[in-house]
Amino acid sequence: MSFIHKSDKLTCMRLRTFIALVTCRMIRRILHLFGRGGTNLPGTVALRIDKNLLKTLAEGVTAIAVTGTNGKTTTSHMIEQILIDAGYDVFTNRAGANLISGITATYVENATLGGRPIKSAAVIECDEAAFGAVSEAISPKVIVATNVFRDQLDRYGEVTHTLGKIRAGIANSPKATLCINADDSLITTLADNAEAEVVYYGVNVPIYKKRVHEISDAPYCVRCHGIYRYDYVTFGHLGGFYCPNCGYKRHEPDVFVTETVAMGSENTDVRMVIAGREYPVRINLPGGYNIYNACAAAAAGTAFGVEAETIVHALGHFTGGFGRMEKFTVDGTEMRMILIKNPTACNQVLNFLSNIEEPVAFSIVLNDRDADSTDISWIWDVDFEQIAKMGDHLKALYLSGTRAEEMAMRLKYADVPVGKMKIIKDDVKLIEACAESSYPVYLMPTYTAMIDLRRMLTKRYGLKAFWH
Ligand SMILES: [Zn+2]
CATH class of the missing domain: 3.40.1190.10 (Mur-like, catalytic domain)
Structure with missing residues (x-):
C-alpha cells in the first residue's frame, strides 16, 4: 500500500521477525514441557510467519x-x-x-x-x-x-x-x-x-x-x-x-x-x-x-x-554426539549407542566392532519408519558376515524394532548362530536384558529407534535429555 512509509515497512518487517521469534520459542517450550524435543514444528511455524527469519x-x-x-x-x-x-x-x-x-x-x-x-x-x-x-x-x-x-x-x-x-x-x-x-x-x-x-x-x-x-x-x-x-x-x-x-x-x-x-x-x-x-x-x-x-x-x-x-x-577431549559411540552405564553395564543409517555407515561400525578382541554383546534395533528409510533392503548390502566371524567374542545379540524378524533372517543368512540371537520387541525389556550382560553392550539402532530408546533411557535411567 502506497501510504505506508519506508520506515513503517521496516517496522512491519521487524514486527514480523519478532512474532516469528516469540512463536518459535513458545512452541518449543510447550513441546519440552510435554517431554517432546527435536521436532521440526517450532522452526517450521516460525518460517511460515517470516520466511527470511534465518x-x-x-x-x-x-x-x-x-x-x-x-x-x-x-x-x-x-x-x-x-x-x-x-x-x-x-x-x-x-x-x-x-x-x-x-x-x-x-x-x-x-x-x-x-x-x-x-x-x-x-x-x-x-x-x-x-x-x-x-x-x-x-x-x-x-x-x-x-x-x-x-x-x-x-x-x-x-x-x-x-x-x-x-x-x-x-x-x-x-x-x-x-x-x-x-x-x-x-x-x-x-x-x-x-x-x-x-x-x-x-x-x-x-x-x-x-x-x-x-x-x-x-x-x-x-x-x-x-x-x-x-x-x-x-x-x-x-x-x-x-x-x-x-x-x-x-x-x-x-x-x-x-x-x-x-x-x-x-x-x-x-x-x-x-x-x-x-x-x-x-x-x-x-x-x-x-x-x-x-x-x-x-x-x-x-x-x-x-x-x-x-x-x-x-x-583429544571433545565429547561424542548423540548416538555416535555415546557411552553410558545402566545398572553397572557399560553401553555404547551407535546410530546405523546406511550400508557404508553400518559397515564402518562393523569394521570397528569386529576388530574388538574382548567379549561383547550387541543389540540391533531396526525400524522402518520414514526417518529410518521404509525400504530395509539395505541390510542385505551390509557385511553382517563379519559378526559371525567374531566367534566366541560375541556373547549375545539382541534384536528389536519394527523389523526385528527381517534382521534375524539377515543374520541367519550371515551364519550368526541362532542360539545367540534373541528378539525382544519391548524397549524396557530389551535394555533390562542388555543390562544383565556382564560384557560391554553395543546398541545399534536406526534413527527413530534411537530416539525412542533415548527417550526411555532418559525417563527410566535419568540419562541427560538429548535435546540439551
Ligand atoms: Zn578417467
Missing part, C-alpha cells in the same frame, strides 16, 4: 556448515570443541535438527528477542537436501563436505543427486572456504570450479587391518567413466584413487593422516599433518571412520584461522 538471525554470526552423507554430527562436535578452545562463543544445532526448520529454531534460541545474535560463531550440521537453502540463508565462512555414500535411496536417490544438492549449496555461498575430502572421488568434484579457497583433507594410509566386504559407490571415473584403481582403500570408495585411462587422481591433501598408531576401544591415536607440521593426535573416539571426521574438523579449524596446537588439543 537470514536475518544469521547476520553477525560467523558459521561453519558441515554437510555430506556420513560423519556430520561427530565432525560438528569436534569443530565446536576446536572453536571453544580457540576462545569463540559458539552455538551448534543438536539432536539431528539439521533441516532448515531445526537450524532456524537453533538460531532463534541463540538470539535476543530483538533478533540480534547472542554468540558470534556457529557450527551448523546440515542435511544435504536442505543445504542449498540453508547455505544461502546463513552464508557460512567455511563449508565442510565430508563424503557422499548411498544413503536411504527412497529419500535421496542416487549419489550424483546428493552431490548436486551440495553443489547448489556451495554455489549459494561462493566466498566460503571449502574443506573437501580428497579421498572421496565424488566429493572432490565439488572443488573443480570453486572460486574460493579449498582445503583438502585425507588419510594417506589404509585404516583397518581387516576390512568388511563392501561395494564401491563410485567405481567409475567422473571424467571418462574408466574404472578407478587404488593405491590403497580406507573404506567404501575412499582412498588413493586414480584413473589409469585419463589420469584423474586424488588431490594431494593439505591436512592429512600419515600413520594410524593405535586403534583402541576408547580412542584412536594417529599422526596428522596440520599447517605443514606433523603432530601426534589422540582422537577421543574409537572407530576408523572418526579419523576422517577428525581430519575434516582439523581442516575446518585451519580454514577458520585456529592454530594447529589448539586443534590437536581439542580433538
Whole structure:
C-alpha cells in the first residue's frame, strides 16, 4: 500500500521477525514441557510467519556448515570443541535438527528477542537436501563436505543427486572456504570450479587391518567413466584413487593422516599433518571412520584461522554426539549407542566392532519408519558376515524394532548362530536384558529407534535429555 512509509515497512518487517521469534520459542517450550524435543514444528511455524527469519538471525554470526552423507554430527562436535578452545562463543544445532526448520529454531534460541545474535560463531550440521537453502540463508565462512555414500535411496536417490544438492549449496555461498575430502572421488568434484579457497583433507594410509566386504559407490571415473584403481582403500570408495585411462587422481591433501598408531576401544591415536607440521593426535573416539571426521574438523579449524596446537588439543577431549559411540552405564553395564543409517555407515561400525578382541554383546534395533528409510533392503548390502566371524567374542545379540524378524533372517543368512540371537520387541525389556550382560553392550539402532530408546533411557535411567 502506497501510504505506508519506508520506515513503517521496516517496522512491519521487524514486527514480523519478532512474532516469528516469540512463536518459535513458545512452541518449543510447550513441546519440552510435554517431554517432546527435536521436532521440526517450532522452526517450521516460525518460517511460515517470516520466511527470511534465518537470514536475518544469521547476520553477525560467523558459521561453519558441515554437510555430506556420513560423519556430520561427530565432525560438528569436534569443530565446536576446536572453536571453544580457540576462545569463540559458539552455538551448534543438536539432536539431528539439521533441516532448515531445526537450524532456524537453533538460531532463534541463540538470539535476543530483538533478533540480534547472542554468540558470534556457529557450527551448523546440515542435511544435504536442505543445504542449498540453508547455505544461502546463513552464508557460512567455511563449508565442510565430508563424503557422499548411498544413503536411504527412497529419500535421496542416487549419489550424483546428493552431490548436486551440495553443489547448489556451495554455489549459494561462493566466498566460503571449502574443506573437501580428497579421498572421496565424488566429493572432490565439488572443488573443480570453486572460486574460493579449498582445503583438502585425507588419510594417506589404509585404516583397518581387516576390512568388511563392501561395494564401491563410485567405481567409475567422473571424467571418462574408466574404472578407478587404488593405491590403497580406507573404506567404501575412499582412498588413493586414480584413473589409469585419463589420469584423474586424488588431490594431494593439505591436512592429512600419515600413520594410524593405535586403534583402541576408547580412542584412536594417529599422526596428522596440520599447517605443514606433523603432530601426534589422540582422537577421543574409537572407530576408523572418526579419523576422517577428525581430519575434516582439523581442516575446518585451519580454514577458520585456529592454530594447529589448539586443534590437536581439542580433538583429544571433545565429547561424542548423540548416538555416535555415546557411552553410558545402566545398572553397572557399560553401553555404547551407535546410530546405523546406511550400508557404508553400518559397515564402518562393523569394521570397528569386529576388530574388538574382548567379549561383547550387541543389540540391533531396526525400524522402518520414514526417518529410518521404509525400504530395509539395505541390510542385505551390509557385511553382517563379519559378526559371525567374531566367534566366541560375541556373547549375545539382541534384536528389536519394527523389523526385528527381517534382521534375524539377515543374520541367519550371515551364519550368526541362532542360539545367540534373541528378539525382544519391548524397549524396557530389551535394555533390562542388555543390562544383565556382564560384557560391554553395543546398541545399534536406526534413527527413530534411537530416539525412542533415548527417550526411555532418559525417563527410566535419568540419562541427560538429548535435546540439551
Ligand atoms: Zn578417467
